[in-house]
Amino acid sequence: MSLELNINAEIKTAMLGKKEADLRALRAIKAAILLAKTAEGSTGELTEADETKLLQKLAKQRRDSLEIFQQQNRQDLAVKEEEELVVIERFLPKQMDEAELRTALADIIKSVGAASPADMGKVMGAATKQLAGKADGKAISAMVKELLK
Structure with missing residues (x-):
């Protein structure tokens, strides 16, 4: 429907x-x-x-x-x-919890080969496409910053 x-x-x-x-x-x-x-x-x-x-x-x-x-x-x-x-x-798809988001972002970081905060743009581009509707953009951004430290 x-x-x-x-x-x-x-x-x-x-x-x-x-x-x-x-x-x-x-x-x-x-x-x-x-x-x-x-x-x-x-x-x-x-x-x-x-x-x-x-x-x-x-x-x-x-x-x-x-x-x-x-x-x-x-x-x-x-x-x-x-x-x-x-x-x-x-009516929105189920949102990812923090652990699921961390795991998904760690996989994305590995796949794009990001190693430092300077690579945040590459990670965010891939993450927003893959996780569209599953996680909030602010949450994705904050988690990426944390993971790329």
């Missing part, structure tokens, strides 16, 4: 269950899908990779907003962002 069909089904369920937070997040996802499908140069269909990128973008926006709201002591807004983030993350 495509993401769009899945979201539409979830919206119906959220409406019937009167789940306001779920409904808000699901509608945001649906709006982003429609924008992506009608964007200039778009084919009108989204691949699975496009869907994952879209969901990651939405999740990142929520995390950034959540951080800002917490810094400004706006708990009312922070709670809303957190609720939406939980819903969006349900």
Whole structure:
């Protein structure tokens, strides 16, 4: 089932269950899908990779907003962002834990022949392609820096 069909089904369920937070997040996802499908140069269909990128973008926006709201002591807004983030993350692929990420990055470092922090660009290029959707870019970057010391 495509993401769009899945979201539409979830919206119906959220409406019937009167789940306001779920409904808000699901509608945001649906709006982003429609924008992506009608964007200039778009084919009108989204691949699975496009869907994952879209969901990651939405999740990142929520995390950034959540951080800002917490810094400004706006708990009312922070709670809303957190609720939406939980819903969006349900549709993202399972994220790697720290041990899995460390192992995968160690393999990538060996395969590209990186030995020093100067090789970080090579490692990041390969890592972001291989681990797309499985790990956050910030986490990948921090782990690569740690491993290349």
